[in-house]
Amino acid sequence: MTRIAVLDDYQGVALPSTDWGRLPSGAQVEVFRDHLFDEDALVRRLAPFEVICAMRERTPFRSSLLRRLPNLKLLLTTGARNASFDMPTTRELGITVCGTMGGPRGTTAELTWGLILALAKKIPLEDRDVRNGGWQVTMGESLDGKTLGVVGLGNLGSHVATVGKAFNMDVIAWSQNLTAERAEQFGARLVTKGELLTQSDFVTIHLVLSDRTRGLIGANDLALMKPTAYLINTSRGPIVDEASLIDALRNKRIAGAGLDVFDIEPLPLDHPFRNLENTVITPHLGYVTAESYRSFFDQTVENILAFLDGKPVRVVQ
Numbered sequence: 271m272t273r274i275a276v277l278d279d280y281q282g283v284a285l286p287s288t289d290w291g292r293l294p295s296g297a298q299v300e301v302f303r304d305h306l307f308d309e310d311a312l313v314r315r316l317a318p319f320e321v322i323c324a325m326r327e328r329t330p331f332r333s334s335l336l337r338r339l340p341n342l343k344l345l346l347t348t349g350a351r352n353a354s355f356d357m358p359t360t361r362e363l364g365i366t367v368c369g370t371m372g373g374p375r376g377t378t379a380e381l382t383w384g385l386i387l388a389l390a391k392k393i394p395l396e397d398r399d400v401r402n403g404g405w406q407v408t409m410g411e412s413l414d415g416k417t418l419g420v421v422g423l424g425n426l427g428s429h430v431a432t433v434g435k436a437f438n439m440d441v442i443a444w445s446q447n448l449t450a451e452r453a454e455q456f457g458a459r460l461v462t463k464g465e466l467l468t469q470s471d472f473v474t475i476h477l478v479l480s481d482r483t484r485g486l487i488g489a490n491d492l493a494l495m496k497p498t499a500y501l502i503n504t505s506r507g508p509i510v511d512e513a514s515l516i517d518a519l520r521n522k523r524i525a526g527a528g529l530d531v532f533d534i535e536p537l538p539l540d541h542p543f544r545n546l547e548n549t550v551i552t553p554h555l556g557y558v559t560a561e562s563y564r565s566f567f568d569q570t571v572e573n574i575l576a577f578l579d580g581k582p583v584r585v586v587q
Contacts, residue, residue, distance in 0.1 A: 271297070271298055272296060272297045272320055273300070273318055273320055274299045274320070274323065274574065275301075276299060276301040276302065276323045277322065277323065277324050277329050278305050279303050280305075281558075283563055284301050287560075288567040288568045288571055290571060293571065293574060297578075302315070305536055312335060316342075317338070317340075320341050320344065321344045321345075321577075322344075322346065323348075325348055326347065326348055326352065326557070327352055327354040328535065330355070331345060331354065331360075333356040333358075336363060336365065337359065337363070342363075343364075343577075344365070344366050344367075344577045344582075345366070345368075346370075346574070347367070347369050347370075347586065348369070348370050349369055349372060350372065350584075350586070351369060351586060352369065352586070353479065357587075366577060366585065367585065368573040368577065368583065368584045368585055368586060370565065370566050370570060370573070371569060371584075372562070372565070373563070373564075373565045374559065375426075376429050378504050378530075378557060379429035379430045379433070381530060381556045382430050382474055382476075383430070383433055385502050385504070385528030385552070386413070386474070386500070386528060389472075389502075389528050390410060390411045390412075390413060390472075391411075392410050395407070413437040413438075414439070417470045417472075418434040418440070418470065418471070419444070419472065419474070420434070420442070420444075421443075421476060421486075422445045422475065422477035423452055423453060423476070424476060426504075426505075430476060431443060431456040431457060432456055432457065441456075441457055442459050442460075442461045442466055443459070443461070444461055444462060444466045446482065467491055467494035467495050468494050470495070470499055471499050472502060473495065473502065474501075474503075474504075475501075476504070485508065485511050486510070487509060487511065487515075488510075489511065492523065493518075495518075496525075497523060498525050499524050499525060500524065501515070501524060501527045502527070502528040503528075503531055504530040505531060507529075516546070519549060520542075520546065526548035527550075528549070529550070530555055532554075535553075
């Protein structure tokens, strides 16, 4: 019998998203909807399983954890790579790691615009007030003619920039390796990091978390932003120094923030972001769509079948 664990299925959608019945009759699938932070608790839960299916980077598999799971033979991730897996240790221990292709390209870009519009039009505040009997308590802002600063102009950032042009915004962009030609291709102007922060009415981040992007936006960077400007982060929480952002929001040094990602996820119950009225926060929903999950779990089952047949596919190197 092959025991298979599916982790961090917050919404309880892993099983309905695909046909797990394709697996051999001896396969036993167990789904866990809660998230465990403690390594000892993870070991107690996961020790019996030969196959573990992780959802993106929700549960990191560091070297210390991997070495305490002697039965683990196949570690799966949704997405083509997973920065929270210790790949040298998986290779040392002979654990096969397989990934999946992503879902629809634009899902995170769509959420980015949802956050921008929620901030500009004060949608969460007005929705809550109408439900409590109120009517028109805030003043929204137009996007037309405003400046959109895109940090990172890859697949997601370029999508966001294109939509910004449709809203008749002035789009500027910066990242460490961005060229003027690449920016122009998507209707943006290449500027310096400082110019982007000082000129933008909305700063939106679309970078991969790495050693050089961790803490990229710190206290000094936030101080360059207009007091009327908004910061949007749908990439990874640690790209922005969290303590500095909380301080800037509390003291109204920037107008607000739209955040889908955080240093610690799920967000702790006592976290300041939960109580700051000038934020719109969502629980890392950028890739969370029915279409993405069908793609993720269809390919997860395919990966398990291929591994059990001795011919693993979509192997992560």
